[in-house]
Amino acid sequence: MTQQPFSRPGAIDLSSLQRPATPPPSGAAAPAGSDAAAGATGGATSAYAVSVTEANFQTVLESSMTAPVVLVFTSPSQSPESVRFAEDVATVAAEHEGRFLAATIDVDVSPQIAQAMQIQQVPLMLVLLDGRPATQPIPGAAPIDDLRAMFTQLAQQLTAQGFAGRHQPQSTVPAGDEGEDEQAVDPRYAPAQDALAAGDIDGAVGEYQKLVEANPADHEAAAGLAMAKVLQRTQGVDLHAARAAAAADPDDLDAQIMVADLDLLGGHVEDSFARLVEAVRRSVDKDRDRAREHLIGLFAAVGNDDARVLKARQALASALY
Structure with a gap:
């Protein structure tokens, strides 16, 4: 052939x-x-x-x-x-x-x-x-x-040529179960998903980390790892106290990052991204690099093809240059 x-x-x-x-x-x-x-x-x-x-x-x-x-x-x-x-x-x-x-x-x-x-x-x-x-x-x-x-x-x-995308596994319903419309779970991700279901966030981070190390081009695993790390960082954090700390000191990068993580978990994706873009704009040297890298990590958690990510990337480029 x-x-x-x-x-x-x-x-x-x-x-x-x-x-x-x-x-x-x-x-x-x-x-x-x-x-x-x-x-x-x-x-x-x-x-x-x-x-x-x-x-x-x-x-x-x-x-x-x-x-x-x-x-x-x-x-x-x-x-x-x-x-x-x-x-x-x-x-x-x-x-x-x-x-x-x-x-x-x-x-x-x-x-x-x-x-x-x-x-x-x-x-x-x-x-x-x-x-x-x-x-x-x-x-x-x-x-x-x-x-x-x-x-x-x-x-x-x-x-x-830089194309590393992957298709999601398809739903396969066994004969006789036509009434079920549940998406089949890719067995590669089952251990991490099981850990999340059990509340073992550290375990989920470890499982996703193994997948990413084995295949850096696995975007689903990278997104799972990024989101699991957000969950890991925000465990036990008081939302109101975190917001108060960030409002009291806009130059406190740790405080801004924490609220950005919490916003992401709460579904306020644009607010999360905008906060970190502003942190990049206000910061210099190592803090600036850290804010940028954290924002890129949140992009992975949401999905690099998401329209909100594409818009935020443009804002990030403007803040950097």
């Missing part, structure tokens, strides 16, 4: 294929938990695989803004081997733990998508990033070892 170079420039815009749909909630990276995906053919069962129809195609495109989506076009009636190929792609995508989302399109069920994308044969694979093709279409059913080599190469090229 010829390995395709990863490329963003010059990709074909697929916006004409998008249909009106309810946008995913903030922080959601992929659509498999949606009712439309659950009703699609293909039976995707991997934590990083989804079946695609016209109903959820736009959401799949949107998920490629986070990390690549690997579209596989199949036809059980025309090409039985295409179904097995799609299963192999899902298997390999799962091995990369969120770096890719495998998305299967049955052209017998969704011929409009195949026609719009000018799909002439099945099986055919196409990698999407930022809602557009990032490689040339790859025809044919390649052996799984060739797929592993190609995915590894793409992952390396993504990392080299």
Whole structure:
């Protein structure tokens, strides 16, 4: 199988294929938990695989803004081997733990998508990033070892170009439990989440720290670690006393940081960020660096793609320069 170079420039815009749909909630990276995906053919069962129809195609495109989506076009009636190929792609995508989302399109069920994308044969694979093709279409059913080599190469090229995003694991509901709509928990994060549920914040910090050390590009673990540290720092703190201390001495960086943490926990994200931007503006030397680094840590806790974070980054740049 010829390995395709990863490329963003010059990709074909697929916006004409998008249909009106309810946008995913903030922080959601992929659509498999949606009712439309659950009703699609293909039976995707991997934590990083989804079946695609016209109903959820736009959401799949949107998920490629986070990390690549690997579209596989199949036809059980025309090409039985295409179904097995799609299963192999899902298997390999799962091995990369969120770096890719495998998305299967049955052209017998969704011929409009195949026609719009000018799909002439099945099986055919196409990698999407930022809602557009990032490689040339790859025809044919390649052996799984060739797929592993190609995915590894793409992952390396993504990392080299600074793309470290990961998809959230998809919701997988066992047969017979269709009434349950609970998101599957990624087993990597279970120990940290269990510790938080038990009130063991120090334990959660330790578990998230292990994940970040093992994979610095794991943004979910980094966000979990940042938020767990906020919880750790604010344990037992009296909110009113903290606010009074910060108001009494605007130059007390420790006091400003504490209130920023408390504001974040209370849902006052913009206030939290604004307080630390002002601390950066007022501080010099080591204090300034400390305020900036703490603010960046809070950005991670909220999510670096959050609109409030993007706005605060601009304010931080203005305060620094």
